[in-house]
Amino acid sequence: MPEPSPGFRPTLExxxxxxxxxxxxxxxxxxxxxxxxxxxVDKVRRAVDELGYVPNHxxxxxVTRRTGAVAVIIAEPEIRIFxxxxxSQQIRGISKExxxxxxxxxxxxxxxxxxxxxxxRYLAGGHVDGALAFSLHxxxxxxxxxxxxxxxxxYGGRPSWTAARDHQAVPYVDADNRGGARAAVQYLRxxxxxxxxHIAGPRDQTSxxxxxxxxxxxxxxxxxxxxxxxxxxxxxxxxxxxxxxxxSPDLDAVFAAxxxxxxxxxxxxxxxxxxxxxxxxxxxxxDMDSVAEATDPPLTTVQQDIEGQGRLMARxxxxxxxxxxxxxxxxxSVITPTRLVRRASA
Amino acid sequence: MPEPSPGFRPTLExxxxxxxxxxxxxxxxxxxxxxxxxxxVDKVRRAVDELGYVPNHxxxxxVTRRTGAVAVIIAEPEIRIFxxxxxSQQIRGISKExxxxxxxxxxxxxxxxxxxxxxxRYLAGGHVDGALAFSLHxxxxxxxxxxxxxxxxxYGGRPSWTAARDHQAVPYVDADNRGGARAAVQYLRxxxxxxxxHIAGPRDQTSxxxxxxxxxxxxxxxxxxxxxxxxxxxxxxxxxxxxxxxxSPDLDAVFAAxxxxxxxxxxxxxxxxxxxxxxxxxxxxxDMDSVAEATDPPLTTVQQDIEGQGRLMARxxxxxxxxxxxxxxxxxSVITPTRLVRRASA
DNA sequence: CAGCGGGATGAGAGCGCTTCCAAGGCGTCC
DNA sequence: GGACGCCTTGGAAGCGCTCTCATCCCGCTG
Numbered sequence: 019m020p021e022p023s024p025g026f027r028p029t030l031e032x033x034x035x036x037x038x039x040x041x042x043x044x045x046x047x048x049x050x051x052x053x054x055x056x057x058x059v060d061k062v063r064r065a066v067d068e069l070g071y072v073p074n075h076x077x078x079x080x081v082t083r084r085t086g087a088v089a090v091i092i093a094e095p096e097i098r099i100f101x102x103x104x105x106s107q108q109i110r111g112i113s114k115e116x117x118x119x120x121x122x123x124x125x126x127x128x129x130x131x132x133x134x135x136x137x138x139r140y141l142a143g144g145h146v147d148g149a150l151a152f153s154l155h156x157x158x159x160x161x162x163x164x165x166x167x168x169x170x171x172x173y174g175g176r177p178s179w180t181a182a183r184d185h186q187a188v189p190y191v192d193a194d195n196r197g198g199a200r201a202a203v204q205y206l207r208x209x210x211x212x213x214x215x216h217i218a219g220p221r222d223q224t225s226x227x228x229x230x231x232x233x234x235x236x237x238x239x240x241x242x243x244x245x246x247x248x249x250x251x252x253x254x255x256x257x258x259x260x261x262x263x264x265x266s267p268d269l270d271a272v273f274a275a276x277x278x279x280x281x282x283x284x285x286x287x288x289x290x291x292x293x294x295x296x297x298x299x300x301x302x303x304x305d306m307d308s309v310a311e312a313t314d315p316p317l318t319t320v321q322q323d324i325e326g327q328g329r330l331m332a333r334x335x336x337x338x339x340x341x342x343x344x345x346x347x348x349x350x351s352v353i354t355p356t357r358l359v360r361r362a363s364a
Numbered sequence: 365m366p367e368p369s370p371g372f373r374p375t376l377e378x379x380x381x382x383x384x385x386x387x388x389x390x391x392x393x394x395x396x397x398x399x400x401x402x403x404x405v406d407k408v409r410r411a412v413d414e415l416g417y418v419p420n421h422x423x424x425x426x427v428t429r430r431t432g433a434v435a436v437i438i439a440e441p442e443i444r445i446f447x448x449x450x451x452s453q454q455i456r457g458i459s460k461e462x463x464x465x466x467x468x469x470x471x472x473x474x475x476x477x478x479x480x481x482x483x484x485r486y487l488a489g490g491h492v493d494g495a496l497a498f499s500l501h502x503x504x505x506x507x508x509x510x511x512x513x514x515x516x517x518x519y520g521g522r523p524s525w526t527a528a529r530d531h532q533a534v535p536y537v538d539a540d541n542r543g544g545a546r547a548a549v550q551y552l553r554x555x556x557x558x559x560x561x562h563i564a565g566p567r568d569q570t571s572x573x574x575x576x577x578x579x580x581x582x583x584x585x586x587x588x589x590x591x592x593x594x595x596x597x598x599x600x601x602x603x604x605x606x607x608x609x610x611x612s613p614d615l616d617a618v619f620a621a622x623x624x625x626x627x628x629x630x631x632x633x634x635x636x637x638x639x640x641x642x643x644x645x646x647x648x649x650x651d652m653d654s655v656a657e658a659t660d661p662p663l664t665t666v667q668q669d670i671e672g673q674g675r676l677m678a679r680x681x682x683x684x685x686x687x688x689x690x691x692x693x694x695x696x697s698v699i700t701p702t703r704l705v706r707r708a709s710a
Numbered sequence: 711c712a713g714c715g716g717g718a719t720g721a722g723a724g725c726g727c728t729t730c731c732a733a734g735g736c737g738t739c740c
Numbered sequence: 741g742g743a744c745g746c747c748t749t750g751g752a753a754g755c756g757c758t759c760t761c762a763t764c765c766c767g768c769t770g
Contacts, residue, residue, distance in 0.1 A: 077756035423726035
């Protein structure tokens, strides 16, 4: 690429003139060159190179009504984003998929309740073609906002207002939390454990609810004293473990709804002199890089492909956008498989 | 706001018609209403509300040559982004500042070397008004790319190709690494320590270099055997500490270039039976939330305002963009102050 | 050899907005 | 009371691009 005076940008007009063709033909070549004879294609291509031409995005969007950008909406960034490796991996997956389809990622972080207005205006302003949003609360205004703006949206994690088995209403991508939990508990039972406790996640997160459901799927008449609730953090896991030990000293296995809580539980178990896995078998969920393999003993856990989920979200959205123009139906949701990874803790 | 048929968007024309004014006047009102008499302003405002009008961004950009968006370029996301709380905090600061100026954040993650082309094209395509990039390697192509594209850019962290004291060449925001290090080492010396070791960060990161320089500022003729190099991780800190203990068993203080390495060093010190801070005083850097206060004993460390740095980067860029139109000079760099936080480790 | 069909090309109309400029209206000053 | 000037408003151009449609040229058929 040559270096024209920085800041100055040649137009299609200039390219056309230099190539000795019309603007229409130049445009055709720039957009793939279908229906243009080879010699002209070459001429135009050369002119593009010589001039260092890059199409003006705004002009193109104005007529095509396509921005080539997608919004990623993240509520409560203080809690989740970034610090949560979960998010970061999903975002990377999203980014990869979007990049492969020449689509840009516009990050919309909600810093406070007042920001909903801003988001609404932004989406309505036609800056982006679609949106990706992450697991929302029951009364989250985001879905209503995207709906009003007529903005195709794919959710990450089953939104709490959808029934667990209804994958139609709103397109979302989620791991098979229930199935994974089922597999984990089943595994513990196959190991011969009889008093299998569960450290659940917060009730207002569907992933936690689904994992609890999976636990109940296997242990139909589970003793309620074997269930404690944590907050998906190490400390809360430790607290829940202490509580369980108090209530049910005879427990011989624990299925924690995520690895962080499992690692907290592990600390307490060791402290109280319960050998893992001999006295108490322990299974986590997520197979979190920095956690599951780092504990002593390493955690048996349920693995899910987080980056893949991000990719899938993006793919679903992009596919939906394409279909949109062809009037085809919106894409349905996808549940990604999970897999039990056996390590030393169970 | 009413709910017009989703997907359909009223144009300025429609607003003007409904308000009984010309498009020009409607436009003026939408853009602040300067020079329009109050009654007309009200009429137009009402029409905007009734119609649920939102300006078409592409059309506006086409004529104003302003996109109202800024790119955040992040290389090697695998290593850093998100998982690194550093980044996440800076991004949050950036996001907040941009939001306050009605500017959008476009995330450009570089997934591989081939992506530089993509970035170059993107920046040249006029999608964004400016860019923010993070501490780059010496030979990183990003600066050249942004320069060619005529894209105003602010860097996070002193770029390695600039001299430590030259804040002019390229606008960047960085903490006063050298000053912070100086303060830390000075503090250790004031404590009466005489054999003060340093666990440095990787030589190809300017923050590490600057912190090492700060160490040397105080200890002009430091014993080279008191310096070891780590990789800013816990493990590397542990390794470096072991190495130092071997080489210089008589050390009575350690200044680690970041908290992660300090925590690694702490583990080794305890393991070898060196009491902290009695036998060996320990100081870190960064005052990382999840680390500095969580160790036992908690770390004395050098604090910096990371989110503030992000904010500053954005502010510098936005200011530069405004000035650009007025032909004023580009903004200079900013070095943010650091502060020694005393906890139990020294 | 004339006529016809199809593919390649160009002319031109907008996409929705901002902004220059001219026109109009009103107050003010002499 | 008339002229001047300022403030408000509207008309219209044009940002850079895509895409429809008409035109043209070619080869082929009868």
